[in-house]
Amino acid sequence: MNNLLQNLTNVGKKILTESGVNDAINEAKIIIKKTLKRTELEFITYPNQEITSKQRKLILRNLIERTKGRPISKIFGFKEFFSNEFVVNKNVLDPRPETELLVELAIKEFFELRERKVSLLELGVGSGCVIISILLSIKKNKVSALGVDISDKALSVADKNIKKFKLEKSLKLKKSDWFSNVRGKFDIIVSNPPYVRTSEIEKLDKEVKLYDPFIALNGGLRGLGCFEKIAREAKCHLQENGIILLEIGFGQINSVKKIFEKMGYKTFLKEKDLQGIIRVVGFKLKKTLKVKAKVLTSNF
Ligand SMILES: C[S@@+](CC[C@H](N)C(=O)[O-])C[C@H]1O[C@@H](n2cnc3c(N)ncnc32)[C@H](O)[C@@H]1O
CATH class of the missing domain: 3.40.50.150 (Vaccinia Virus protein VP39)
Known part of the structure; x- marks a missing residue:
């Protein structure tokens, strides 16, 4: 696996699909974006951007958490509700x-x-x-x-x-x-x-x-x-x-x-x-x- 954003997205999709996550591509993108704290626009504009191996490890860790069933909200500690982001935890x-x-x-x-x-x-x-x-x-x-x-x-x-x-x-x-x-x-x-x-x-x-x-x-x-x-x-x-x-x-x-x-x-x-x-x-x-x-x- 290399460190290009686009490639990571494909790897994320594969990992999540294999573990039975329904909307794997979308969830993989959200996990990557949230881990890197990127906006949607930055994500779309620079798909071939290099990321560091530390960032890659963090993304992988979060993807693996998701394969265990942990919802994205509980990985990152926030959930959107009625157009606002709320702090959540277990x-x-x-x-x-x-x-x-x-x-x-x-x-x-x-x-x-x-x-x-x-x-x-x-x-x-x-x-x-x-x-x-x-x-x-x-x-x-x-x-x-x-x-x-x-x-x-x-x-x-x-x-x-x-x-x-x-x-x-x-x-x-x-x-x-x-x-x-x-x-x-x-x-x-x-x-x-x-x-x-x-x-x-x-x-x-x-x-x-x-x-x-x-x-x-x-x-x-x-x-x-x-x-x-x-x-x-x-x-x-x-x-x-x-x-x-x-x-x-x-x-x-x-x-x-x-x-x-x-x-x-x-x-x-x-x-x-x-x-x-x-x-x-x-x-x-x-x-x-x-x-x-x-x-x-x-x-x-
Ligand atoms: C379905 S959750 C709703 C949480 C939040 N209001 C929401 O809609 O996302 C139910 C809540 O009721 C609380 N609860 C359960 N039994 C309770 C009780 N006997 N007295 C007061 N709160 C209780 C739980 O701790 C939980 O926070």
Whole structure:
């Protein structure tokens, strides 16, 4: 193997193809670009550029990591989500494109509330990609936000991202087992809880089962355990007319609706992702449906 960029790309493609990576050529290019810290333009403009043997070794090391199933985001410690780059590591779920729908819908709800100061809670904040993306899209003085997670290690990644995006003033973090350490009521609660059946985790791609934390995936026997807990406890933490928006898994809509409706909520929103799967569901408490919204501040 020689040290020309173009040749390295072909070698990378071969290595990744042989290990079963689907989009081998694209992934090889990304690994090379990221290792060399090159832009797309530099990469295209100088395909015959020589690189040092140290750089070649680094590229090879990263390609080999990828053949073991480690996603590119977890090799380099960054993942793009909602047009921003978030710090990630093995202690947080890799932000998923389908979760951007939850962000979009939450932002829409914020705009419905217009002039009010809004209190926002995210349960299972992970890297912070969801709540931070929401905050970056709205006026920060209009919101007080809290993100909770049961994992200290995930909270420390979320903290890095809060600093990266300079949101220390508007977003606080707390360790909490769902609502166990949460005080006060919120206008908007969002969550992408773990919803994979325990028995299914072993069958997931190695990128997921080996590199996403078990605690971020495991939804228990039927994949619905977290929804049951959240439904039970959210009642005491919703403002009048408050809403809860949840990401759900493939085929879970009827079960999740049933859990929430049995506990006194009304489904007001069901939204499909780009694959046509109902991915986000929204609930309100039944008795507050017709109550006029009051200006309330959070007290967490
Ligand atoms: C599917 S991940 C979502 C992470 C992030 N919000 C995202 O969408 O990328 C679920 C998160 O819930 C957290 N979690 C699991 N059980 C929890 C519990 N009992 N209380 C609070 N958070 C929990 C996990 O640590 C993980 O960060």
